Amino acid sequence: MNVALLGFGTVGYGVYEILRKTPDIKVSYVLDLKKHDDIEAISVTDIDPILNDKSVDTVIELIGGLQPAKKFVTAALEAGKNVVTANKFLICESFTELSKKAKEKNVYLRYTAAVGGGIPWLINLSRLSRLSPPDKISGIFNGTTNYILDSMESEKAEFDVALKAAQDLGFAEADPSADIDGLDTLRKIVISANIAFGGVFDSNDTDLFGIRRIKKADIEAAESLGLVCRLLGTAEKTESGASIFVEPAFLDKNSPFAAVKKNFNRISISTPLDENLGFYGAGAGRYPTAFTVVNDCLDIKSGSLEAYSSSFEEKCVDNSKISHKYYVRCPIADAWLSSVTEKSVGEGVITKEIPVSEMHKNAKRLLNESDELFFAEIKVGV
Amino acid sequence: MNVALLGFGTVGYGVYEILRKTPDIKVSYVLDLKKHDDIEAISVTDIDPILNDKSVDTVIELIGGLQPAKKFVTAALEAGKNVVTANKFLICESFTELSKKAKEKNVYLRYTAAVGGGIPWLINLSRLSRLSPPDKISGIFNGTTNYILDSMESEKAEFDVALKAAQDLGFAEADPSADIDGLDTLRKIVISANIAFGGVFDSNDTDLFGIRRIKKADIEAAESLGLVCRLLGTAEKTESGASIFVEPAFLDKNSPFAAVKKNFNRISISTPLDENLGFYGAGAGRYPTAFTVVNDCLDIKSGSLEAYSSSFEEKCVDNSKISHKYYVRCPIADAWLSSVTEKSVGEGVITKEIPVSEMHKNAKRLLNESDELFFAEIKVGV
Numbered sequence: 001m002n003v004a005l006l007g008f009g010t011v012g013y014g015v016y017e018i019l020r021k022t023p024d025i026k027v028s029y030v031l032d033l034k035k036h037d038d039i040e041a042i043s044v045t046d047i048d049p050i051l052n053d054k055s056v057d058t059v060i061e062l063i064g065g066l067q068p069a070k071k072f073v074t075a076a077l078e079a080g081k082n083v084v085t086a087n088k089f090l091i092c093e094s095f096t097e098l099s100k101k102a103k104e105k106n107v108y109l110r111y112t113a114a115v116g117g118g119i120p121w122l123i124n125l126s127r128l129s130r131l132s133p134p135d136k137i138s139g140i141f142n143g144t145t146n147y148i149l150d151s152m153e154s155e156k157a158e159f160d161v162a163l164k165a166a167q168d169l170g171f172a173e174a175d176p177s178a179d180i181d182g183l184d185t186l187r188k189i190v191i192s193a194n195i196a197f198g199g200v201f202d203s204n205d206t207d208l209f210g211i212r213r214i215k216k217a218d219i220e221a222a223e224s225l226g227l228v229c230r231l232l233g234t235a236e237k238t239e240s241g242a243s244i245f246v247e248p249a250f251l252d253k254n255s256p257f258a259a260v261k262k263n264f265n266r267i268s269i270s271t272p273l274d275e276n277l278g279f280y281g282a283g284a285g286r287y288p289t290a291f292t293v294v295n296d297c298l299d300i301k302s303g304s305l306e307a308y309s310s311s312f313e314e315k316c317v318d319n320s321k322i323s324h325k326y327y328v329r330c331p332i333a334d335a336w337l338s339s340v341t342e343k344s345v346g347e348g349v350i351t352k353e354i355p356v357s358e359m360h361k362n363a364k365r366l367l368n369e370s371d372e373l374f375f376a377e378i379k380v381g382v
Numbered sequence: 383m384n385v386a387l388l389g390f391g392t393v394g395y396g397v398y399e400i401l402r403k404t405p406d407i408k409v410s411y412v413l414d415l416k417k418h419d420d421i422e423a424i425s426v427t428d429i430d431p432i433l434n435d436k437s438v439d440t441v442i443e444l445i446g447g448l449q450p451a452k453k454f455v456t457a458a459l460e461a462g463k464n465v466v467t468a469n470k471f472l473i474c475e476s477f478t479e480l481s482k483k484a485k486e487k488n489v490y491l492r493y494t495a496a497v498g499g500g501i502p503w504l505i506n507l508s509r510l511s512r513l514s515p516p517d518k519i520s521g522i523f524n525g526t527t528n529y530i531l532d533s534m535e536s537e538k539a540e541f542d543v544a545l546k547a548a549q550d551l552g553f554a555e556a557d558p559s560a561d562i563d564g565l566d567t568l569r570k571i572v573i574s575a576n577i578a579f580g581g582v583f584d585s586n587d588t589d590l591f592g593i594r595r596i597k598k599a600d601i602e603a604a605e606s607l608g609l610v611c612r613l614l615g616t617a618e619k620t621e622s623g624a625s626i627f628v629e630p631a632f633l634d635k636n637s638p639f640a641a642v643k644k645n646f647n648r649i650s651i652s653t654p655l656d657e658n659l660g661f662y663g664a665g666a667g668r669y670p671t672a673f674t675v676v677n678d679c680l681d682i683k684s685g686s687l688e689a690y691s692s693s694f695e696e697k698c699v700d701n702s703k704i705s706h707k708y709y710v711r712c713p714i715a716d717a718w719l720s721s722v723t724e725k726s727v728g729e730g731v732i733t734k735e736i737p738v739s740e741m742h743k744n745a746k747r748l749l750n751e752s753d754e755l756f757f758a759e760i761k762v763g764v
Contacts, residue, residue, distance in 0.1 A: 018513065022513070118657055120506060120509065120659075124502060127677060128502070128673070128677075131400065131680070254640070254641055258636070258641070259641040260638070261636070273673075275669060275670050275673060277661075277662065278660070279661060280650075280659060280661070281659040282658060287655040287657060288657050295509060295510075
């Protein structure tokens with residue numbers, strides 16, 4: 001197996017190191033913005049030599065972001081090369097297009113590391129789904145937000161302080177928006193839902209609320225209820241499609257999700273027939289992610305893999321059928337909120353059970369009036 | 383794929399039901415002690431028709447226990463048939479013999495359901511090990527004991543009461559010895575160690591202490607330390623082989639193991655390169671286990687599987703290099719125990735760090751004098 005590596009950052013270098021010790025796989029090219037003279041592979045800054053080299057059968061894309069990753073991956077598939085990527089943005093945006101292209105060209109497209117980093121999540125999800133399609137997936141998909149929530153709780157810190165500490169330690173990026181606004185989690189749950197429920201869901205139809213506006217007071221409110229706060233992505237099968245949303249959740253202290261500390265991830269799956277599985281591991285990091293990428297290569301090499309999804313039927317997202325109680329902290333008086341309030345806790349209130357879509361729709365409306373809003377679903381007994 | 387099902391109990395019937403709906407797999411025979419007239423497969427009480435039928439390519443053994451399971455499995459392999467089994471006793475006892483036989487006959491021997499029931503543990507362990515061999519495996523491998531420990535804690539019950547309740551609810555067998563004495567856990571950790579560390583370990587060289595002698599007072603002692611009790615199987619790589627032992631452990635309340643309630647299992651793996659993965663799920667039960675068995679069949683059907691282990695080098699078990707603090711409740715005065723005691727807690731004491739082998743050796747000695755002994759490793763920060 002001759003591979004070309006696109007991107008030579010943290011994970012790219014990890015993959016390069018592991019592949020150097022992996023029998024029967026050779027890194028022929030490394031593509032990066034700058035030339036590298038100190039590596040055994042051919043260093044290139046342009047994709048063409050890779051596309052034109054027929055001996056390269058597999059391209060590993062670790063550039064991240066939508067472009068030029070998409071252009072490169074499309075060209076590689078078009079040239080009849082297998083593609084392995086860890087790029088959730090790319091896969092979430094172009095799931096159908098890239099999967100169809102791979103099918104048409106009879107090559108493999110693997111993206112296990114795109115969801116869960118070091119957790120072999122998608123391959124397990126896919127294997128389990130072939131016999132017993134899940135009815136629910138739920139999880140902590142983002143290490144940065146979990147690190148922040150965990151340290152706000154253990155250090156009694158405000159959000160800004162915890163974010164700064166996470167950035168200083170390398171657990172959060174300089175621009176942490178995709179993480180703290182929940183977009184990263186959303187992409188991962190959408191990709192998971194596509195595989196689990198055999199269809200394609202549009203991320204634009206989902207509901208999303210991150211942790212950017214969380215305050216120490218909210219963590220304290222959770223604590224006063226005996227609960228802890230985590231950011232969860234959830235996808236639940238419905239009659240017409242699925243309910244898919246990302247929102248903070250207040251969970252029981254002895255829930256397996258509460259036991260997820262620092263930048264770890266945990267994803268769970270349940271099926272109608274009594275199955276309940278949880279997968280825990282590093283959501284990111286050089287070696288955990290790199291091992292997942294290289295395992296994708298080994299799977300391609302051994303052949304006989306099934307595609308992660310072969311159904312491209314567009315399915316509908318509907319968040320109006322699933323209801324929760326919510327914790328809501330809203331600094332302005334609001335008639336809707338009063339009408340759903342059951343009791344107050346700390347600086348916020350607990351609502352009666354309301355549909356997910358109703359909560360998110362009203363949150364959007366309230367955010368036009370005040371940027372201080374925060375809410376979290378109350379999830380007990382999970 | 384034509385399969386013969388040996389055993390038609392809880393899991394066997396589950397497998398039969400799932401396979402009836404699985405395309406391209408046909409259950410040709412069901413072997414049971416009694417004839418079944420109400421099934422589509424041929425009902426037999428003897429293995430010979432199965433062995434003589436060349437159209438049967440795979441035998442699923444779900445009888446359990448060592449004999450006649452071993453005789454049947456050996457004969458099936460000898461006849462050139464793939465074997466899928468959930469029998470940990472059989473695999474632990476005859477790992478090398480059966481694996482070599484399968485290799486010699488160029489057929490598959492899969493036993494994913496033998497460890498972790500509904501958790502796809504062995505296949506993940508095997509996949510992860512091919513790139514990055516683990517240095518440690520640790521877990522809750524037995525649902526019955528976890529159910530008992532969890533209910534002793536939540537119900538403030540004595541062991542006998544919790545065991546009786548577990549039996550009444552079907553979570554414990556009429557003869558629960560293999561579970562409560564830790565033998566079931568031991569077999570599973572030994573099989574896992576064989577795969578993880580690429581060699582064969584003799585279960586007779588390991589150390590084993592179960593929960594038969596635990597009292598409410600011990601659970602209370604754990605609680606007074608802010609800890610909870612679980613039965614853990616542990617295998618840790620050493621220079622010459624591995625340390626392998628089963629013993630109760632007092633763990634942090636916010637450890638992922640403490641979050642494992644009822645009859646669930648959780649197994650974790652760590653590697654020298656920063657990987658830390660956890661797998662959670664039902665350790666037993668009709669459908670969880672049956673799905674794992676059928677997934678083994680699908681893997682065989684898709685071909686290109688690697689064997690779970692191809693190294694049969696006999697490796698040595700050494701429990702003298704790993705040390706812990708222990709909680710020990712011993713009703714008689716003992717000079718050794720006094721010499722290692724650091725402080726007392728409840729009806730017991732906490733020792734300084736002592737080697738695992740020293741604790742188990744002394745426990746065996748003390749058990750000759752009093753049957754009232756209980757001990758647990760103190761495992762914090764995990």
